[in-house]
Amino acid sequence: MSIYTRIAVKIGSNVLTRSDGTLDITRMSALVDQIALLHKRGKEIVLVSSGAVASGRSEIRVEKKLDSVAARQLYSAVGQAKLINRYYELFREHGITCGQVLTTKENFASRTHYLNQKRCMEVMLENKVIPIVNENDTVSVTELMFTDNDELSGLIAAMMKMDALIILSNVDGIYNGNPADPASSVIPEIGCKDDPAGYVQATRSAFGRGGMLTKCSIAQKVAGEGIAVIIANGKREHILPSLLEDGAETVVCTRFRPASRPVSQVKKWIAHSEGFAKGEVHINAGAVEALRGDKAVSILPVGVTHIEGDFEKDDIVRIIDDKGSQIGVGCTAYDSREAATLTGRHDKKPIIHYDYLYLD
Numbered sequence: 001m002s003i004y005t006r007i008a009v010k011i012g013s014n015v016l017t018r019s020d021g022t023l024d025i026t027r028m029s030a031l032v033d034q035i036a037l038l039h040k041r042g043k044e045i046v047l048v049s050s051g052a053v054a055s056g057r058s059e060i061r062v063e064k065k066l067d068s069v070a071a072r073q074l075y076s077a078v079g080q081a082k083l084i085n086r087y088y089e090l091f092r093e094h095g096i097t098c099g100q101v102l103t104t105k106e107n108f109a110s111r112t113h114y115l116n117q118k119r120c121m122e123v124m125l126e127n128k129v130i131p132i133v134n135e136n137d138t139v140s141v142t143e144l145m146f147t148d149n150d151e152l153s154g155l156i157a158a159m160m161k162m163d164a165l166i167i168l169s170n171v172d173g174i175y176n177g178n179p180a181d182p183a184s185s186v187i188p189e190i191g192c193k194d195d196p197a198g199y200v201q202a203t204r205s206a207f208g209r210g211g212m213l214t215k216c217s218i219a220q221k222v223a224g225e226g227i228a229v230i231i232a233n234g235k236r237e238h239i240l241p242s243l244l245e246d247g248a249e250t251v252v253c254t255r256f257r258p259a260s261r262p263v264s265q266v267k268k269w270i271a272h273s274e275g276f277a278k279g280e281v282h283i284n285a286g287a288v289e290a291l292r293g294d295k296a297v298s299i300l301p302v303g304v305t306h307i308e309g310d311f312e313k314d315d316i317v318r319i320i321d322d323k324g325s326q327i328g329v330g331c332t333a334y335d336s337r338e339a340a341t342l343t344g345r346h347d348k349k350p351i352i353h354y355d356y357l358y359l360d
């Protein structure tokens with residue numbers, strides 16, 4: 001049996017929907033059976049499921065043409081209700097309770113929201129309830145959106161200290177060429193630092209937002225945090241148990257080797273929150289050298305040359321070296337006004353403590 005106990009499973013829209021865009025209940029039911037089996041074997045599963053927009057689209061005939069944001073809001077509002085209702089009934093047949101967690105990118109930007117979400121899912125798992133997570137597509141529109149649910153599943157896997165993240169798509173894994181070309185094959189293993197851009201196809205799937213290249217780079221990022229990532233075909237029979245049972249090495253899929261030195265939870269959150277950075281802390285060459293050394297060092301006011309942007313205490317900021325390049329991100333102990341008054345001064349507590357610092 002597998003060494004993984006806590007597993008995040010991400011199911012893409014393309015796995016759950018038929019070619020006409022309607023929800024594929026047979027597929028959903030087969031996947032629920034598999035998750036139920038793993039649950040009964042003592043695995044803690046968090047399911048990240050797409051399919052809200054796709055399943056809502058087939059429910060409604062709109063009278064007048066909607067813009068893309070309104071359409072997404074309408075379809076997801078209806079589709080998410082339909083999706084979770086299906087899951088609820090399907091899991092209930094196995095005597096398992098599931099619950100819905102809807103989230104937005106903003107919930108990962110604030111540490112309080114982040115911890116609230118985490119605690120919610122922890123209490124669900126403790127009580128043997130399977131969390132079913134999706135983006136709250138009704139409110140997260142345009143620039144507030146996750147790239148796709150692959151990104152969301154990576155954040156959830158990091159947040160919940162998952163042992164593994166299994167991304168189910170409608171292909172067998174990452175191909176070394178165009179999947180339609182018989183000469184190309186699935187790459188069995190990819191390292192966190194490999195550069196896949198040369199051989200991964202950039203085309204997007206029909207109903208989901210993610211493409212293979214983004215899938216691959218998200219998988220590498222998550223593996224870099226010490227979590228095993230597997231991309232496999234959700235349409236294959238018994239795929240989930242077979243990925244975790246003896247003989248799993250013969251299953252066609254792409255596995256991402258997890259990094260051996262995983263980073264702390266706080267650092268994971270900070271690394272993932274980079275997109276929310278509110279300002280910049282510019283540091284001098286001496287501070288850069290200290291950070292690059294073997295010891296764990298914090299960024300002290302004395303090593304800071306100047307502050308840019310307008311931020312509050314506990315916000316995420318970029319760390320910029322003396323050449324103007326970003327070298328990491330961190331969570332600040334001061335707001336931008338106070339930080340600016342402290343630059344260059346000795347005997348002050350760190351602007352960014354080591355525990356809240358993530359170097360690229």
Ligand code: GLU
Binds near residue numbers: 052134
């Ligand atoms: N949250 C979207 C949905 O449930 C899917 C996003 C994606 O395709 O990754 O419809």
